[in-house]
Amino acid sequence: MKPFNAIWQKGETSRQAHRDLPEGSYEREIGREGFSGPSSRIYHKRPPTGWSNIEGELQPRAFNLQNVPETNEPWDSLEVLYNTHVRVSLWNTPTSMSTLARNADGDLLLFIHAGDGELFCDFGHLTVRKGDYIVVPRGTMWRLEHEAPMNVLLVEATNSQYSLPDKGMLGTHAIFDPAKLDTPEMDEAFLAQQDESAWTVKIKKHNRVTKVDFPYNPLDAVGWTGDLVPVRINVEDILPVNSHRYHLPPSAHSTFMSDRFMVSTFVPRPFETDKTAIKVPFFHNNEDYDEVIFFHAGQFFSRDHIDVGMMTYHPGGITHGPHPGALKRVFEQPNSHTDEIAVMLDTRDPLQVSATDYEIEGYSRSWENS
Numbered sequence: 001m002k003p004f005n006a007i008w009q010k011g012e013t014s015r016q017a018h019r020d021l022p023e024g025s026y027e028r029e030i031g032r033e034g035f036s037g038p039s040s041r042i043y044h045k046r047p048p049t050g051w052s053n054i055e056g057e058l059q060p061r062a063f064n065l066q067n068v069p070e071t072n073e074p075w076d077s078l079e080v081l082y083n084t085h086v087r088v089s090l091w092n093t094p095t096s097m098s099t100l101a102r103n104a105d106g107d108l109l110l111f112i113h114a115g116d117g118e119l120f121c122d123f124g125h126l127t128v129r130k131g132d133y134i135v136v137p138r139g140t141m142w143r144l145e146h147e148a149p150m151n152v153l154l155v156e157a158t159n160s161q162y163s164l165p166d167k168g169m170l171g172t173h174a175i176f177d178p179a180k181l182d183t184p185e186m187d188e189a190f191l192a193q194q195d196e197s198a199w200t201v202k203i204k205k206h207n208r209v210t211k212v213d214f215p216y217n218p219l220d221a222v223g224w225t226g227d228l229v230p231v232r233i234n235v236e237d238i239l240p241v242n243s244h245r246y247h248l249p250p251s252a253h254s255t256f257m258s259d260r261f262m263v264s265t266f267v268p269r270p271f272e273t274d275k276t277a278i279k280v281p282f283f284h285n286n287e288d289y290d291e292v293i294f295f296h297a298g299q300f301f302s303r304d305h306i307d308v309g310m311m312t313y314h315p316g317g318i319t320h321g322p323h324p325g326a327l328k329r330v331f332e333q334p335n336s337h338t339d340e341i342a343v344m345l346d347t348r349d350p351l352q353v354s355a356t357d358y359e360i361e362g363y364s365r366s367w368e369n370s
């Protein structure tokens with residue numbers, strides 16, 4: 001909705017967002033509802049993140065999650081950030097689960113950062129691997145079996161569910177065809193694990209765990225039917241949309257939606273080729289959303305000093321944008337393609353930080369001299 005049903009323009013500007021910037025200027029977008037609502041672009045003489053100090057709670061923050069404590073219990077994983085509608089944790093599991101898990105708090109998105117294994121659940125068996133997103137509807141009993149350690153990002157849609165974003169003008173088959181979503185199979189491996197041993201189910205509700213013991217394996221289904229089921233898509237099956245002529249906003253990479261947050265995925269894509277098109281993300285204010293990025297693989301073209309296994313958190317209310325090193329490549333990139341793979345979360349409600357022990361000291365000052 002355009003609040004005043006008009007577009008104004010003053011001073012030196014570009015007539016096309018994200019390219020043809022006035023000579024030597026830095027573009028900052030201020031907008032509503034992410035990148036789909038009313039917005040304006042302001043053209044600054046200096047990078048809008050060139051602060052010399054920040055005092056108060058709106059600090060850009062980053063976490064090094066490369067070595068978090070090991071546990072084979074998902075409900076003991078390291079909680080990093082949370083609010084009423086989402087809970088983000090990093091699960092570093094060295095061995096197979098010895099109990100079954102069931103989340104009664106919300107649908108759970110697993111993103112496999114490292115390792116591979118076998119997921120057994122009420123719906124059968126699914127082989128999972130690095131780069132997989134797996135949506136597990138709440139109420140599903142499940143466990144992971146694996147030989148080598150696994151590292152999994154857990155994103156709970158608390159009291160809610162996941163769905164696919166509206167693809168609008170892109171059509172229903174972007175950025176992956178829903179037919180590519182895999183579901184578990186009632187296969188030999190699933191039937192073979194239906195043993196007579198005693199199993200415990202750990203049910204999480206109100207973020208507290210209830211243990212329920214069974215004298216047999218309750219993953220004993222012989223079949224299922226319905227439209228509520230775990231689904232899986234691998235990042236390799238995400239086909240990014242791109243314009244060679246102008247930088248698309250991150251909303252073009254939306255992968256899953258929940259009621260109060262969305263998940264987007266950055267996967268390798270060609271850089272913009274038009275000379276005057278910006279080739280790093282534009283600076284923007286995000287008053288409506290907190291932004292979290294988990295870096296999974298590759299080189300992160302908009303950030304300096306951020307490695308695989310780290311997470312950044314930019315609270316709504318403070319401008320964010322490329323780091324000084326990245327900004328030098330705004331119009332000229334040395335490579336033809338990005339090679340980063342990252343998971344982004346935009347939350348409509350402010351997040352709370354739990355993993356303060358894993359915080360990277362001085363991150364908010366890393367834009368200095370920009």
Ligand SMILES: [Fe+2]
Nearest residue numbers: 284286291320
């Ligand atoms: Fe952003």
